[in-house]
Amino acid sequence: MPAPALDTIANLAKKRGFVFQASEIYGGLRSSYDYGPLGVEMLKNVKNEWWKAMVQHRSDVVGLDSAILQARQVWQASGHEEVFTDPMVECTNCNGRFRLDKLADNNKCPTCGKIGTFTDPRNFNLMFRTHMGPIDTEENLVYLRPETAQGIFTNFESVRRTNRLKLPFGVAQIGKSFRNEITPGQFVFRTREFEQMEMEFFCHPDESAEWFQYWQDQRFQWYLDLGMQQGNLRIRPHDTDELSHYSAGTVDVEYRFPWGWDELEGIANRTDFDLKQHSEHSGEDLRYFDQEANERYFPHVIEPAAGATRTMFAFLIDAYHEEVVDDDERVVLKLHHNLAPYKVAVLPLSKKAELIEPAEKVLSTLQRRWMVELDVTQSIGKRYRRQDEIGTPYCVTIDFDTLDDQAVTVRDRDTMKQDRVSLDGLERYLFEKLD
Numbered sequence: 127m128p129a130p131a132l133d134t135i136a137n138l139a140k141k142r143g144f145v146f147q148a149s150e151i152y153g154g155l156r157s158s159y160d161y162g163p164l165g166v167e168m169l170k171n172v173k174n175e176w177w178k179a180m181v182q183h184r185s186d187v188v189g190l191d192s193a194i195l196q197a198r199q200v201w202q203a204s205g206h207e208e209v210f211t212d213p214m215v216e217c218t219n220c221n222g223r224f225r226l227d228k229l230a231d232n233n234k235c236p237t238c239g240k241i242g243t244f245t246d247p248r249n250f251n252l253m254f255r256t257h258m259g260p261i262d263t264e265e266n267l268v269y270l271r272p273e274t275a276q277g278i279f280t281n282f283e284s285v286r287r288t289n290r291l292k293l294p295f296g297v298a299q300i301g302k303s304f305r306n307e308i309t310p311g312q313f314v315f316r317t318r319e320f321e322q323m324e325m326e327f328f329c330h331p332d333e334s335a336e337w338f339q340y341w342q343d344q345r346f347q348w349y350l351d352l353g354m355q356q357g358n359l360r361i362r363p364h365d366t367d368e369l370s371h372y373s374a375g376t377v378d379v380e381y382r383f384p385w386g387w388d389e390l391e392g393i394a395n396r397t398d399f400d401l402k403q404h405s406e407h408s409g410e411d412l413r414y415f416d417q418e419a420n421e422r423y424f425p426h427v428i429e430p431a432a433g434a435t436r437t438m439f440a441f442l443i444d445a446y447h448e449e450v451v452d453d454d455e456r457v458v459l460k461l462h463h464n465l466a467p468y469k470v471a472v473l474p475l476s477k478k479a480e481l482i483e484p485a486e487k488v489l490s491t492l493q494r495r496w497m498v499e500l501d502v503t504q505s506i507g508k509r510y511r512r513q514d515e516i517g518t519p520y521c522v523t524i525d526f527d528t529l530d531d532q533a534v535t536v537r538d539r540d541t542m543k544q545d546r547v548s549l550d551g552l553e554r555y556l557f558e559k560l561d
């Protein structure tokens with residue numbers, strides 16, 4: 127199936143309660159989004175899968191949750207205050223502002239179509255500024271973090287010491303980041319507030335090339351393991367002029383979005399740039415001491431850095447399918463079970479108390495283990511379609527026969543095959559399918 131249009135996914139996301147425009151009752155705040163009941167579940171699932179793969183299933187990576195607000199010196203040392211900028215031009219005809227490196231034609235305004243009306247580019251710093259305390263002075267200036275990574279570097283020594291870690295090891299973190307993007311857009315792809323999933327892997331400088339390749343392979347496989355179609359994924363090395371100020375080499379994991387290939391995740395070789403900078407600026411020696419080799423050095427760092435919100439969006443696009451079944455069209459999100467917001471829907475065939483009662487019993491049993499929805503409205507056909515559209519892998523229907531045979535019908539989202547399963551064996555049946 128060709129990639130669905132961006133509007134198709136955005137409309138589904140809004141209609142079904144994955145993502146809402148922020149401040150919508152006031153006309154909406156551009157590029158800001160709220161995650162609804164389904165979106166919050168799916169986003170949590172994306173983050174959980176990342177955490178499981180990067181932390182829980184490994185013995186060489188630990189977690190961290192550092193503050194969004196850090197001392198201003200952190201961003202001076204990291205280079206963000208000076209060079210975390212994008213080149214911006216302004217159209218003198220319509221006053222539109224654009225990121226120069228993202229323009230299709232850097233002499234023609236995409237809004238009013240005029241040619242030769244751009245100002246000279248100027249560098250625009252992407253960090254959001256605010257003030258700590260009641261007075262808005264330069265001394266009280268703080269930034270909202272533009273990446274979660276720096277909190278890992280500033281905690282490198284505390285994490286290493288308190289957890290008695292030996293190289294190579296990684297520190298992972300998931301959290302909000304903020305960038306005052308000049309041209310946010312494409313729904314939740316580029317926003318000013320977003321969530322990142324980043325891991326800094328510290329190693330001996332001689333081993334960094336090997337680990338760089340290792341993490342590219344691991345991260346690419348992660349998307350495939352969660353069902354992303356291989357034909358929609360690729361790895362693209364950065365050209366030298368694209369590299370961030372800290373990077374000796376970066377590749378992007380790219381996804382084929384409705385508008386073309388674009389970045390899903392960056393994997394960078396940050397060398398010893400950050401630890402050295404923080405050592406110099408803070409006066410703390412952040413070198414690692416290898417007792418066996420009697421060697422003291424700055425570790426090198428390989429960083430897989432993904433966007434949680436962007437990744438969720440890509441999984442939504444990838445899972446979207448339109449199918450014709452018995453002359454009837456259905457939209458189905460073929461999400462990996464682990465990513466689906468609800469794992470099971472419980473559907474009593476009628477609203478009569480004699481069916482609602484066993485349905486509620488089934489619901490409360492299954493809820494102990496999974497996110498489950500009880501849906502009693504509309505015809506059973508419409509309820510199946512709705513569950514297909516939100517990607518629920520299994521629907522459990524309770525009908526009047528249930529009262530006699532103590533069994534229910536379980537419908538599979540993808541095959542639409544139905545099995546009759548005894549109430550006693552239902553949890554085990556679903557457990558085998560889902561876990």
Ligand code: GAP
Pocket residue numbers: 272273274275305307314315316317318319320321322324389390391392429431432433434435436437
């Ligand atoms: N610490 C390295 C770093 O932040 P990055 O490539 O700028 O690298 C990593 O960001 C990931 O964060 C991106 O690949 C993307 O998935 C996500 N990301 C970056 N800016 C974003 C934005 N404005 N909106 C949504 N996600 C964004």
